[in-house]
Amino acid sequence: ILNVEQSPQSLHVQEGDSTNFTCSFPSSNFYALHWYRWETAKSPEALFVMTLNGDEKKKGRISATLNTKEGYSYLYIKGSQPEDSATYLCAHQKSNQFYFGTGTSLTVIP
Amino acid sequence: NAGVTQTPKFQVLKTGQSMTLQCAQDMNHEYMSWYRQDPGMGLRLIHYSVGAGITDQGEVPNGYNVSRSTTEDFPLRLELAAPSQTSVYFCASTKGTSGKNEQFFGPGTRLTVL
Secondary structure (H helix, E strand, C coil): CCCEEEEECCEECCCCCCEEEEECCCCCCCCCCCEEEEEECCCCEEEEECCCCCCEEEECCCEEEECCCEEEEEECCCCCCHHHHHHEEEEEEEEEEEEEEEEEEEEECC | CEEEECCCCCCEEECCCEEEEEEEEEECCCEEEEEEECCCCCEEEEEEEECCCCECCCCCCCCECCCCCCCECCCCCCCCHHHCEEEEEEEEEECCCCCCEEECCCCCCCCCCC
């Protein structure tokens, strides 16, 4: 079992604020790191798949970085909007198995 | 494309009953998997398959069986349901067997075992 930890557990921000979350994972034998966005009453949707140390990926106002040597990834949201309210999950992929964190619940207050 | 579909959406079972959760995908994905979601815990992998005829255990396989007779379908079987199996179950699929691709999730099945 690989321990994947996410922090903070929950976050409330004002509309327009920028924010970031952390995903930490075991750094040995790294394979891939996945970020998902999970809205209430829906299923998780993939945001990014990151495989190389130093990777930076961006999708609109959301971006992510990866440090495989120290075992962490950051997810950034610039200028948060109410529609960004969701739970953000990360998953450490080890070969054909995925190990998920418990997520960061983001609430953006209008 | 319908993507990943799951049936039923909701199910209530009595302890000891059996049932099969259905999962299908129309994206010709080789990799399919089943997860369970419990309060305070991350999604946990139950079983996965890298192609038709090939299945393997994940993190929490006990009490569940799977089969993969076609590329499209990956049913999850509970033989003797127990209250500990009350959970939300998600099926997911991924293109290719290398695994470094995004996963697509189904809408989930909420199962209650009394």
